[in-house]
Amino acid sequence: MSQSIDKAFEEAVASGLLPGFSLLAGDKDGNLLYSKSLGSATKKPGRDLPFTDDTICLIASMTKLMTSVAALQCIEDGTLELDKDVRPLLPQMGKYGVITGFDEDKNEATLVPDSTPITLRMLLSHTSGQEYDWLGPLLGKWRVSRNEELWSGPTIEDKSAIPLVFTPGTGFAYGAGHDWAAKLIQIASGKSLEDFMHARIWVPLGIENDASFWPKTKETMRDRTADLSMLGEDGKLLDASAVDLMFGATDCIGGGGVFASAKAYYTFLSAVLRRDPKLLTPSSYTELFRPQLDERCEQALNDYIALSPLHTNYLGLRVPPSVRKTWSFAGLVAKEGQEGRFEPGATLWAGAASTLWFIDHEAGICGTAFCQFLPPLHPPVVALLEQFQRGVFEEAKKRASQH
Known part of the structure; x- marks a missing residue:
């Protein structure tokens, strides 16, 4: 072998x-x-x-x-919970709502407001609606329409405060869930x-x-x-x-x-x-x-x-x-x-x-x-x-x- x-x-x-x-x-x-x-x-x-x-x-x-x-x-320490809405702790996350399309003529994305709770469980299992912008074609177009680089910048907000690609909890996409989870760990632990x-x-x-x-x-x-x-x-x-x-x-x-x-x-x-x-x-x-x-x-x-x-x-x-x-x-x-x-x-x-x-x-x-x-x-x-x-x-x- x-x-x-x-x-x-x-x-x-x-x-x-x-x-x-x-x-x-x-x-x-x-x-x-x-x-x-x-x-x-x-x-x-x-x-x-x-x-x-x-x-x-x-x-x-x-x-x-x-x-x-x-x-x-x-979670063992009692400072975080798996199924509690974490949006209040991460106000930038998902703030644009869900991207559902892109109008090429107007060069703008179609965004639907969304306030569905996002939990730590969703963030760790890629069901929160986050997707890396380099994987998602609509997100790529959204970035270009704003003259922004893909997944760049110093902070998690710079890289990942982007539209969601589905209503949280309803699908799967590979994205920045663990980056947002990292912020939660930092908030929880100081x-x-x-x-x-x-x-x-x-x-x-x-x-x-x-x-x-x-x-x-x-x-x-x-x-x-x-x-x-x-x-x-x-x-x-x-x-x-x-x-x-x-x-x-x-x-x-x-x-x-x-x-x-x-x-x-x-x-x-x-x-x-x-x-x-x-x-x-x-x-x-x-x-x-x-x-x-x-x-x-x-x-x-x-x-x-x-x-x-x-x-x-x-x-x-x-x-x-x-x-x-x-x-x-x-x-x-x-x-x-x-x-x-x-x-x-x-x-x-x-x-x-x-x-x-x-x-x-x-x-x-x-x-x-x-x-x-x-x-x-x-x-x-x-x-x-x-x-x-x-x-x-x-x-x-x-x-x-x-x-």
């Missing part, structure tokens, strides 16, 4: 598809099933940085799992999300020197931080260290702003797989992993993934359309198994810089793959990430049969 993963990823580095990577996987008993790092963490001229499991990488949307854990910690996660997640797990929203400000992380690389038009790898995937954010972006090492994220992921009491109570873990979508929203999710090649690539993660999907606070849930890859109920999610995590509850395994590569979730790279998942699953099955 390990040889098939080794071969695929070594070839990816040798062929110039990836500059480097770090992979880690293990089981719920704390046994490491697979570990390998190879290649370089930069294409920046004059900089030499080998890719290791200590290399600090932008984890992008893999931040969402940490933010969900932090939100559930606030701390920045950085300080909250530092105290409640990173220090308890011993990864406080390996995770931050602001690695460039930390002496322990600055020199270990990878640079993004990207595929040029000629198919060759280029330095993309000037690209800012946070687009000028000065707020802690709960949906995508954490930087961490593969080892640190794996430490966090395996704690979540084991349901480590350092982070959450048993009932909170049940809530974290429980599918949150009713029948209508679940159908909306499956339709949404099939909506366009862009949606399928970003949100489908090569899980076949025949496998019914739902959503938990943790991430995408496969309701059925996929032969040779995962059992029913497996949970997984990825990040724009080509990072992936998975938890297979039934097989009792988890894994994470780190690359720092653009374009986001490039299909050949996503195929490699699937191969990693399959190899780990095969190894777990093999070991289980020997006991």
